[in-house]
Amino acid sequence: MAKKKPGKKKAKKDSQLVIRISGTERNRFVSLCEHMDTSAAREIRKFIGRFLKEHPMPEQS
Numbered sequence: 001m002a003k004k005k006p007g008k009k010k011a012k013k014d015s016q017l018v019i020r021i022s023g024t025e026r027n028r029f030v031s032l033c034e035h036m037d038t039s040a041a042r043e044i045r046k047f048i049g050r051f052l053k054e055h056p057m058p059e060q061s
Contacts, residue, residue, distance in 0.1 A: 017044075 033040045 029043075030040050033043055
């Protein structure tokens with residue numbers, strides 16, 4: 001059994017986000033991701049992460 005690598009602990013992915021886009025746009029995106037050796041989900045998660053860093057929420061009390 002492989003040991004876990006030390007470092008940052010990844011957050012558990014426990015939610016889904018459903019969006020509606022055209023089938024053509026979805027297919028082009030998925031094909032491009034495959035061509036770039038990545039997944040559509042990974043690229044969407046990276047986008048969301050960057051977006052949240054660039055647009056932080058004000059502190060709530």
